[in-house]
Structures are given as C-alpha cells and as structure tokens.
Amino acid sequence: MSSVMQPQPHTSPDPLLLAGVEYKSRLLVGTGKYKDLDETRAATEASGAEIVTVAIRRTNIGQNPNEPSLLEVISPQKYTLLPNTAGCYTASDAVRTCRLARELLDGHELVKLEVLGDEQTLFPDIIQTLEATEILVKDGFKIMVYTNDDPIIAKRFEDMGCVAVMPLAAPIGSGLGIRNPHNIRTIVENASVPILVDAGVGTASDAAIAMELGCDGVLMNTAIAGAQDPVLMASAMKKGIEAGREAFRAGRIPRKRFASASSPIDGMFF
C-alpha cells in the first residue's frame, strides 16, 4: 500500500495576543469616511476585523434623536471597540477623551492614543503623547499608541506600559505605503509588545509588506473606506494581512544578486 504524505500548510493557531486577549484577525479597522452606516457595516464585516476604532464626538442636539447610531451597526457585543483620541493636539484633550470613552463604554480600558502635531502631516506630537501616556497608564488605561517610526521612542512607549505600539507607515490617509521598512523592522525586533502599523497603507500589498516585516497587525481606515469599492478592498486587505503573516512565518528566501536554477543540472540529455 502506498502512503503518500499530503503536504499540509502550517495551520497551527496564530492569534494576535493583545492586552491578554487573543484575536484571530490581525487587521484592525477604523469606521470613518464611509458613505453611510450600511457601508460601514458591510466593509467591517468583509475585513474580518475584530477590533474596530471609533471616535468620540459631541452628540447632535436638536436633530432627529432616532437617527441610527454607529454602535447599532458596530455592536460592542460583537466587536472590541477601540475608542481613539483623533483630533486631539494636547495631552489634556486626549486624556479627557479617553475618560469620556471609558464612561461611554462602561469601563472599557482599551484605547488608541494619538496626539497630533499639526494638520498638514497629522504626525504625532511625541512630547504630548508621552505626557498623556504617563497619565493614562496610571489611570488604568490599556494604551495602543500611535507614534512615528522612531525605534527609540517606540521602545520608550513600551517601557511606559503601553499594551501595543503603533508606528505610522506614512501620513494618515496618504496611502503612501511603508516609507521606512528598515525602521519598522527595527521596532519589531526590539519589541516585546505587539507592534501594529497604524496609518499610511494604500492597498493590500502595503498591508502584506507590513506583515512580512514581522508586524503583529495593521490598523487602517482610509485605504478601505476611500477605495472605489470599500467592501471589496476590505476583503483584499484581509487576504493581504493573512498572506503577509504566513510569508513572515514561513521565512522568505534571502535576496541574491544572481540566479540559481530551479531545475536540476543532473540528468540533462543535451
């Protein structure tokens, strides 16, 4: 009896472990910039994301109180919500936003901290971000911090107690892709908390490259919501993330300058 071993892909579980919780998906998505809540729901579902960012803003007073709300389509029972501090330019505004988010979400402590430096680049203000981190860590928050691609600062955020560090790939919403892969790799190699690329990816290959560099995940919004077909792009991103992660785990071949033949030299008849 011939027994042929079927090649099996390495399918052992490979969860993202974040603040003590395991997630199957390594793609985190934002909920901004969609044309309506139906599109938000459909794209979020297609992305397979389990962690979903939301913004905290004033309730509209005097408008139709029965208009549908985001949390009706992105249910806190189904998704891990990640309230952000988008739009904050000072540590105190960011801290205030996180505390309101915790009250809004019944004691939820996981937040995405971003403190911005200016409107043109939306680059992080690192001084303000460090200040906010110090206050929020003491206050019991689990912080996923948006930062630049500086390995020294990334390590500092980890040492201060952030549960994840999220360097940008390129400016928020720019779609420029991974501009400094060497720094991202250095940040990953130095880290003992999850490193997620946050901001700057434009298409599925960018997401795959982030994962091939060894990132633990990617957080994106505009690349999906701004695509001509957001739901299809959400699906593409899911696959890009999975492909990149598998390629990272598989271990790629080294780059060489010259060729090496794929077919054997032995047994040639000419």
Added chain:
Amino acid sequence: MNITVNGTASEYPDKLSASQLLRSLGLADKRLALEINEEIVSRSTYDSRVINPGDRVEIVHAIGGG
C-alpha cells in the same frame, strides 16, 4: 437658568437633574457620556446630579473614526 450644552447656551428650567436634561433633549435611552464643567458624571448618578446655572455640559457619543 442658562446653561451651555455642547457649546450652545440656552435657557433651561431651574433645578434640572442630568436625567431630566437628557430626557428633555430626547437622549434618555441613548448610549452616551456626560461631562459637567469637564468632570465626568457617572451614568448611575444622573438622577441625583443637579445642574447649576452657568454649568457647561458636554454630551458625547461614538461615531465613525479611524
């Protein structure tokens, strides 16, 4: 009394509780968070928390964002 709600100053009845304010705005059953003079008011204290003249009230909720 005059209070400021989400940046807009308006007249409201005196001795209004946080619960009564939210009801009057049609927000009684909504998922939101409330701040008075930059201090968070816990949901469990809405009934007892009295709003005073000149108070600045912020009412926030979750919306789409990245």
